[in-house]
Amino acid sequence: MAARQTPDTLDIPTRVSTMEEVDRGLKPHQALAEAGRCIFCHDAPCVKGCPVGIDIPGFIRRISQRNMVGAARLIRQSNPFGAVCARVCPSEAQCEKGCTSAGLSEPVAIACLQRYAMDQEMARGIRPVAAAEPTGRKVAVIGAGPAGLACSLALAAAGEAVTLYDRSPQPGGVMRYGIPSYRLPREVLDQEIAWILSAGVQFVPNTEVGRDVDMADLVRQYDAVFIGAGLGEPESPSIPGADVPGVISAYSFLRAAGEPDENTRQQALGEVIAQPLGQVVVLGGGNVAVDAACTALRMGAESVAVAYRRTRAEMPAWAEEVELAEEEGVKLVFLLSPAEVLQAEGKVQGVRMTRMKLAEDDASGRPRPVPSGEPDDTIAADTVVLAFGQAPNESIFSSLPSLARSESGMIAVDADTAATSVAGVFAGGDAVNGGTTVVQAVSEGLRAAEGIRAYLDSVTPARG
Numbered sequence: 001m002a003a004r005q006t007p008d009t010l011d012i013p014t015r016v017s018t019m020e021e022v023d024r025g026l027k028p029h030q031a032l033a034e035a036g037r038c039i040f041c042h043d044a045p046c047v048k049g050c051p052v053g054i055d056i057p058g059f060i061r062r063i064s065q066r067n068m069v070g071a072a073r074l075i076r077q078s079n080p081f082g083a084v085c086a087r088v089c090p091s092e093a094q095c096e097k098g099c100t101s102a103g104l105s106e107p108v109a110i111a112c113l114q115r116y117a118m119d120q121e122m123a124r125g126i127r128p129v130a131a132a133e134p135t136g137r138k139v140a141v142i143g144a145g146p147a148g149l150a151c152s153l154a155l156a157a158a159g160e161a162v163t164l165y166d167r168s169p170q171p172g173g174v175m176r177y178g179i180p181s182y183r184l185p186r187e188v189l190d191q192e193i194a195w196i197l198s199a200g201v202q203f204v205p206n207t208e209v210g211r212d213v214d215m216a217d218l219v220r221q222y223d224a225v226f227i228g229a230g231l232g233e234p235e236s237p238s239i240p241g242a243d244v245p246g247v248i249s250a251y252s253f254l255r256a257a258g259e260p261d262e263n264t265r266q267q268a269l270g271e272v273i274a275q276p277l278g279q280v281v282v283l284g285g286g287n288v289a290v291d292a293a294c295t296a297l298r299m300g301a302e303s304v305a306v307a308y309r310r311t312r313a314e315m316p317a318w319a320e321e322v323e324l325a326e327e328e329g330v331k332l333v334f335l336l337s338p339a340e341v342l343q344a345e346g347k348v349q350g351v352r353m354t355r356m357k358l359a360e361d362d363a364s365g366r367p368r369p370v371p372s373g374e375p376d377d378t379i380a381a382d383t384v385v386l387a388f389g390q391a392p393n394e395s396i397f398s399s400l401p402s403l404a405r406s407e408s409g410m411i412a413v414d415a416d417t418a419a420t421s422v423a424g425v426f427a428g429g430d431a432v433n434g435g436t437t438v439v440q441a442v443s444e445g446l447r448a449a450e451g452i453r454a455y456l457d458s459v460t461p462a463r464g
Helices: 028-035 045-049 056-064 068-078 082-088 110-124 146-157 186-197 215-221 250-257 262-272 287-298 319-328 394-399 438-459
Strands: 138-142 161-165 202-204 224-227 247-249 279-283 303-308 331-334 336-344 347-361 367-371 377-380 383-386 425-427
Touching: 028 056, 028 110, 045 056, 056 068, 056 110, 068 082, 068 110, 082 110, 082 186, 082 438, 110 186, 138 146, 138 215, 146 161, 146 186, 146 438, 215 224, 215 394, 224 438, 247 250, 250 262, 250 287, 250 383, 279 287, 279 347, 287 303, 287 319, 287 383, 303 336, 319 331, 336 377, 347 383, 425 438
Parallel strands: 138 161, 138 224, 161 202, 224 425, 247 383, 279 303, 279 383, 303 331
Antiparallel strands: 336 347, 347 367, 347 377
């Protein structure tokens, strides 16, 4: 079997000086060659590995036939964010994981082929959604992230009147405010969102449930409500000295760095941290930690280190992103847990770290880190970035007290319908799963749309 095709990437000096997209995508001859590596399995494991069930052999066959727009439309039948997910989802752990071609050489580069097809379609313009006749029913969607937008599109296409609320000025949720543009260019995101909204979705920005609008009012005014509001505030570990200026949240940092123009970005960054980044230490081992580290380099940091309490093998961050970070000069240090943020005259000087070792597995299925008993280590730093995850969205629970929680503290839903404990209220995305992938949120939003329509058909027949 022929070798797997690999897209070009920006050279490292350019990468660390700009927010321009790193991965340049396959060239036309590469896409055709890569499509030729697929053996078009009848019972394709790649489809089973895709959370939204894209017909992967089908779209690859269309690419091999040079029908790029047809390939993109087949993808879009299952995933309204085909171009986004091709860039930001862990294909190596999903569709490519079970690829039959891996037994012969390497798995087919499914995400690269999906991106190629979607980019070809977007260059020509996405075909407008053909919405059904209006049903006369109204649905409120809370949260304009991947789950809320996917749910909105499916409902609007079916003729439901959808009003989409979000606390931010622009739709996109974590895709816009959490994923750096060097991984997800905003023009790609904007084009797919514009296509979704063009289906007739009414977007209401700068509106937070519990502050600007009451959840109980939405439940009364609409025939159904979908909650896709994501997670709440970043978790704040009890680290002595973490309240000193120069200690910042990775989420606030990424949101500020993601502002589209330079002036707005610098103003937003100045509100997050009113000093040069200098030497940066990022505490955490997930994708947010790696994104914050690479973004810090692009924002002018002198050096960046990521400190994680387990080893590289246990890092939740995707291997490809970790490798790219190392290429760019991010230093990874393992088996270190923060004990204290060191300071002098009100400024960060470094982080005292407890040396760890791995013990038996904990509830996450990974080895539990425990103090090794060795002397503490110190990492010099001018800026400390905290990337420890986010708590449940408490504003949703306080605005709807009867909403039941899962064991993890998130919104509890029916696995098949996405219905919550409150009649007519459904939920999906990070608010339910605690934060996984964009494509998983899309899948949950689409499933909820099916549940909502079945519920509406049972209680509120279409009035069109």
